[in-house]
Amino acid sequence: MNACQGLAADIGGTNTRLALVEDGKVCEDTILRFRNADFASPDDVISAYLSEHGNPSCHWAVLAIAAPVQGTVVRLTNHDWTFDADSLTRTLGGAKVRFLNDFEALAHSMDRLTPERLIKIHGPDHKPLPRQTRLVVGAGTGFNAAAVYPAGDHRHVGVGECGHSTLPVINEEELRLWQYLSRNRARASNERALSGAGLREIYEWCCLEAGETAVPYSPADISASASTRTDRLCVAAATTWTTLLGRVVGDLALVFMATGGIVLCGGVSRSLRDFIKSPVFANAYSAKGRQSELVSAIPVWLLNDDYAALSGCAAVMAD
Incomplete structure (x- = not known):
């Protein structure tokens, strides 16, 4: 043996x-x-x-x-x-x-990442800064985040259950989506939107809003059709999903004061890379009122490593 x-x-x-x-x-x-x-x-x-x-x-x-x-x-x-x-x-x-x-575990991997595995999304060009708080945020089957705090020559990792926080919405259209996601659930959480299943439900809601019948797409189908621009309602779903992701990641940047940088991960995040690299994500991420300048200066990368x-x-x- x-x-x-x-x-x-x-x-x-x-x-x-x-x-x-x-x-x-x-x-x-x-x-x-x-x-x-x-x-x-x-x-x-x-x-x-x-x-x-x-x-x-x-x-x-x-x-x-x-x-x-x-x-x-x-x-x-x-x-x-x-x-x-x-x-x-x-x-x-x-x-x-x-x-x-x-x-x-993802947070503990941050010091081992090589530059070629990080795709620049937003902000300054410097690498994640180990002497400042860093954040890893992921959207895949579920949604969550973890912080990496500097502790001398070592690291301290803090993790919660961010996916189960209540999803933030800011206008009447998003409130209708929130109500759709919360049906039979009492509320809509971050994970109800920012996951593979969430992308599917956002697509269904976009079809409902447009008065059209939803095609039985999988989350991967929706991402692919959105990326190739072959289905306008998949594009609408991906755009809405990306907006919500940007807003929630910006909130987490403030909560954790993650000035060392933020790394996005997860299969859904990678599948919608082109949307996340667009101004749709950056605008929602940075829209933090009096703290917009602070958040805008915090860099964001996408981790291309499963x-x-x-x-x-x-x-x-x-x-």
């Missing part, structure tokens, strides 16, 4: 990404992605992964999970999986198991 330092896992609502770790670094040739729907439990997907790599004996396992992390049992927010540290230790042959929130959280798990393992 082979041996390795550890196992890194990034478990979202739709996919699980896994890799082996040696000397505090991800072994990139061991990265694999699995669809959660193909497995009954996280133990099953980890067992399948280890089997493909010769069942290595791991000393550590750091799992980044898209859920609030408290204690040794964690329930995934957007998929019917429960993680039990004792059960996973047995699956891993005695490895020490640590759970992180997935955005906590496996950064694995690097964050490896960083925690090394620490």
Whole structure:
């Protein structure tokens, strides 16, 4: 049986990404992605992964999970999986198991990002500043953010559940969208709009407003049609989604005083890159009244890396 330092896992609502770790670094040739729907439990997907790599004996396992992390049992927010540290230790042959929130892992990866993985979106040209507070914000199956605070030569990471804050709207049209998103839910949260499912619901609302029947598009279909400008209602949905993203990211910039810079991540963010790079995002992001100048000076990048959280798990393992 082979041996390795550890196992890194990034478990979202739709996919699980896994890799082996040696000397505090991800072994990139061991990265694999699995669809959660193909497995009954996280133990099953980890067992399948280890089997493909010769069942290595791991000393550590750091799992980044898209859920609030408290204690040794964690329930995934957007998929019917429960993680039990004792059960996973047995699956891993005695490895020490640590759970992180997935955005906590992304935040720990910030010091390991190479420049080519960051696409400039807004603001000054300098790289993220490690001596100032930085922020990572992601829109994919869900929505969340985490802050990286400077702590001498180290870092301190703070993570919340920003996706479950109430979605901010500023005019009558957006209020109608808010009411549409909040039906049968009492309110509309950030995640109800700023996620894959949210993009789909915004598209449905745009069709309703236009008096047209919605096509059964997936979020990926909507992003693709918007990017190629082949469907005007997909373009309208992407524009509205991007406006709301810019506003919420600008709010978070103020809340965390993230003067070191903001990094956007997540599959939906990447799929709507052209919209996020447009003035639609920048205008909504910077529209903060008396603090518009402050927010405008905070740079924003898009992370073009689907496996950064694995690097964050490896960083925690090394620490």
